[in-house]
Amino acid sequence: MQSNAALEYDYSIVKLFMWTTVIFGIVGMAIGVLIASQLAFPDLNYLMGEYGTFSRLRPLHTNVVIYGFTLSGIWASMYYVGQRVLKVSLLESGFLRFMSKLHFLLYMIVAALMVVTLALGITASKEYAQMEWPLDILVVLTWVVSGIALFGMIGLRREKTLYISMWYYIAFFLAVAMLYLFNNMEVPTYFFSGGLGAWYHSVSMYAGTNDALVQWWWGHNAVAFVFTVPIIAMIYYFLPKESGQAVYSYKLSLLSFWGLMFVYLWAGGHHLIWSTVPDWMQTMGSVFSVVLILPSWGSAINMLLTMKGEWNQLTENPLIKFMILASTFYMLSTLEGPIQSVKSVNAIAHFTDWIIGHVHDGVLGWVAFMVFAAVMHMAPRVFKREIYSKSLLEAQFWIQTIGVVLYFSSMWIAGITQGMMWRAVDEYGNLVYSFIDTVSVLHPYYTIRAFGGLLYLIGVFMFAWNFFKTATAGRRLEQEPRYKSPMA
Amino acid sequence: MFHWLEKHPFFFAVGVFVVIAYAGLIEVLPNFMEKARPIKGLKPYTVLELAGKEVYKKDNCIACHSQLIRPFKAETDRYGQYSMSGEYAYDRPFLWGSKRTGPDLHRVGRYRTPDWHANHMWNPKSVVPDSIMPAYKHQFTNVADLETAYAEAVTVKKVFNTPYGDDIKPGKAAFEKYKKEKILPEALKIAKAMKRDDLVKMVESGKVPEVVALVAYLERLK
Amino acid sequence: MNGMVVKGLVLAGVLIVAILVVVKQMHIDLSDPVNMITFLGAIAIAVLAFGVAAKYMQQMKTDTATGELAEDTWDGIGEYKNDLPAGWAWSFVGVSIWAGWYFLFGYPLNAYSQIGEYNEEVKAYNAKFEAKHKNASPEVLKEMGESIFLVQCAPCHGETGDGMDGKAHDLTHRIAKEQVLYVLKNGSHNFKYPLGAMPAGLAQGKDAEAVAEYVANGLKGKAPAAWATCAGCHGQDGTGNGGQAPNLKAFDATLIHQVLTHGKKGVIGQMPSFVNRFTPVQEKALAEYIKTLSSDKE
Ligand code: HEM
Ligand code: HEM
Ligand SMILES: [Ca+2]
Ligand SMILES: [Ca+2]
Ligand SMILES: [Cu+2]
Secondary structure, eight states: OOOOSOOOOOOHHHHHHHHHHHHHHHHHHHHHHHHHHHHHOGGGGGSSGGGGSHHHHHHHHHHIIIIIIIHHHHHHHHHHHHHHHHTOOGGGOHHHHHHHHHHHHHHHHHHHHHHHHHHHTOOOOBTTBOOOHHHHHHHHHHHHHHHHHHHHHHHTOSOSSOOHHHHHHHHHHHHHHHHHHHHTOEEEHHHHTTSOSOTTOEEESSOHHHHHHHHHHHHHHHHHHHHTHHHHHHHHHHHHHHHTOOBSBHHHHHHHHHHHHHHHGGGGGGGSTTSSSOHHHHHHHHHHHHHTHHHHHHHHHHHHHHTTTOHHHHHHOHHHHHHHHHHHHHHHHHHHHHHHHSHHHHHHHTBSHHHHHHHHIIIIIIIIHHHHHHHHHHHHHHHTBOBSOHHHHHHHHHHHHHHHHHHHHHHHHHHHHHHHHHHOBOTTSSBOOOHHHHHHTTHHHHHHHHHHHHHHHHHHHHHHHHHHHHHHHSOBOSSOOSSSOOBO | OHHHHHHOHHHHHHHHHHHHHHHHHHHHHHHHHTOOOOOTTOOOOOHHHHHHHHHHHHTTGGGTOOOOOOSOHHHHHHHOSOOOGGGGTTOSSOOOOSBOSSOOOTTHHHHOOHHHHHHHHHOGGGTSTTOOOOOOGGGGTSBOOHHHHHHHHHHHHHHHOOOOOTTOOSSHHHHHHHIIIIIHHHHHHHHHHTTOHHHHHHHHTTOOBHHHHHHHHHHHOO | OOHHHHHHHHHHHHHHHHHHHHHHHTTOOTTSHHHHHHHHHHHHHHHHHHHHHHHHHHHHHHOOOOSOBOSOOBTTBOBBBOOOOHHHHHHHHHHHHHHHHIIIIISOTTSOOHHHHHHHHHHHHHHHHHHHHTTOOHHHHHHHHHHHIIIIIHHHHOTTSSOTTTTSOOTTSSOOHHHHHHHHHHOEEEEEETTEEEOSOSSOHHHHHHHHHHHHTTSOSOOOTTHHHHHHHHOTTSSOTTTTSOOSSSOOHHHHHHHHHHOEEOSSOEEOOOTTTSOHHHHHHHHHHHHHHOSOOO
């Protein structure tokens, strides 16, 4: 804490990642709306030949929103928040500046290859780990470079004590590295067969039930350490910063962090309930999921309490609205998940649209809202311009909120109905419904979901426009705003 | 202690890593000790079936279909015997899926037939009028990648001791021979059972349409 | 109660009522324990999440931020040294104790097996089912058969059993002419009746035509001369000689049992076997239902 003189931060890397956040957001969610519509109106499957079916497009949606949109947002914030809370500027180190740019470059290469290979149907078929081995190698390289940049900044820091956000960025980096490596252990077939077949093809090191265990150890924690941990890093910085409020309780931050680290990894078994993995592992996944409510809610409560007495900000500042709603949806999905982990509930919920509803409570209400807020908080500071339009931001908030509510309520109804119909028996004990009955009944809810998704996407376009105008045409700012982001 | 860690990032990172890593060990490792045990009589996938599994992956049927019958009466009534761990011993990767937009397929080979699949994959609405499953007409003209499937068989035989016969061995020549003697006849049988002349013709010309490999795979799911 | 909380609970309530309405429309039995627990779970999620979030938002309206600030600040962000919220802390302790108890004592590691539970459930159910419906009336059987048919058979035979333009056997009719001709040409070895397989070529040319026409028409009118050959096995009236060979006149329980057990390969295509998939009562039920689809009567 030697120097209090204002540091000049280097935001060039932040800007790059902000642009990709916007672009991947549009692409990924446009595909989301398309696949949602395909389930309601199957004729939409035939717009692009074999490349346009629901099944081919679905992994493109998930990968682009997760690894494109969300990761871009996370990394933009990591370079921004990192420099600021560590009090170190990338201008101070040519090496780190180079690493950050290399990070971006590698990331772009992976992203491009990912989109192309998935469109072609080249896939390892494990959820959220579809990329084949040559891409895995590039991913690992990208990850290592990003880690060098992160720990490099930490190494040069002037602020001795790490701020809460940094705890979460560190955990994000470590956990994803570990999990990704193990889940992607694959044997390339080309080299073992005397050069036969596609060179990029591989088989998993694990088989059957073991493969499932490793996959969901990864899958669950990919959710944890991409959709939760770095997003918490973001809210711990952007909410206090935007509001000018001090964080409500250090103790609560501390217990929530270590509690989350300790409990999260154990809960992966909830994806395998009633499967062929041993009973005790299923029970463990179930029990730890319930415990997980508390460390999760701890962060959310901490954030809500940070805004104590500041109701006026919530009504006046759309960015605060985004973040408070994000906390609320975080609470919703981290209560919903544990309840879906209860064995009896999972017997119905698993395999249904209720899970899809749970997913999108989290990603639309929590992850994406937080990303929008973060980008819009950073924009005036990195571009030194006022946010282009407050009313647009306000409209985006409401239209997207309606979108999320339509999405999750329709999927709750669809999923619970579907799950109960699958097991419904008549007075003789025979199944009442043929499978197709349980599909046809969903049509109205699929339609509502597609409509909700469309509203959400419209919001994304508003956001993109607002961002673009802010970067290019917002009123210039003389001085960096201290707290509340200025908006016209 | 925690405050000290917050000032020492290296130890902080080590601390986080230990906390997250050991949960992983306890959760994942114990099951590996028991290895993957195939149930009695389980045969590895034939090369044609492997090629079909690749089509299943490529067109990503897992987006809508599970392959895991849970031990509930409602599921065993609908799909048959519940799934057992040993049945998956040759599944690399496992294809349980996590969503049932369509029905489970783990035992679909028991209650559907090649000619039914031929109708269904060409146009699902022709057999299930309200179906929302896409038609996969391109599978009737795209050619299945038998060579990669064969490479996979060679690899798993070598690396994981999957019990394939001696005629599965590396090299182009071995593949060509195997294709002529084993894969094509098997494919021809399926193509004929699918009752479509275009498929039969294609197989006879030495090219296996994707859908034939796929149906071989689906028929294998029992 | 204050405004925010009420609004939160109203939102939760609307959602739950909507689910309830839809589920009830599908005639779901909510007293079934699994359904009930799921439903309670949904209520808990909606009420707790919206309720608690609303409670804290209410505090934004009324409270003021207080407490002692820590020394550190980061980029202008301060931190209070406030204590843990008591409700949260006690819940954490409580849930952790519950988890330990559940894992070690409540559901001890090796004391539970999902397959064991399944086996018991099915055994008990089947025993009850067979006992209850051993002497079920034809009406009951027919109804039961219809629902099984719609789940298991309709994907091939169509919802009305008409075979969907020749994709499977048209069950509204016992047998079609081309099917008989095919059997005469190729023989039949599908069902394992006491008489075994039927050899190929028992009638040819005109005879075959005539006899096929006769069989396909439900054995009405005067039998052609060649029928005599057939009658030896299928009986003069074509009903199968008391189960020695298939009944050609109408569907009967024996035929359904044989086809479900062995499947069938014929001119139309292949019918998979459903061996061990149904209980005897369910097979009888299917037969009863299929009999009502067809106009051909014994
Ligand atoms: C316009 C907004 C969006 C729409 C309309 C949408 C729609 C969909 C649809 C239709 C599915 C497939 C569901 C199924 O298989 O039945 C899906 C899956 C998924 N989406 Fe989205 N999505 C949107 C935004 C997002 C965002 C922003 C994220 C993440 C940041 C996301 C993450 C996912 C994930 C992880 C899945 C896979 C869920 C699973 O397999 O259980 N989506 N989405
Ligand atoms: C306490 C925290 C949470 C718990 C215990 C939990 C639990 C669960 C459960 C039980 C499932 C369904 C497994 C199945 O039956 O298929 C699930 C799926 C999922 N959850 Fe959560 N959840 C939590 C928080 C979250 C959050 C905050 C997000 C996202 C922001 C999220 C994203 C997902 C996704 C993407 C899936 C789908 C995985 C798949 O493809 O099958 N979860 N979660
Ligand atoms: Ca991979
Ligand atoms: Ca999934
Ligand atoms: Cu999970």
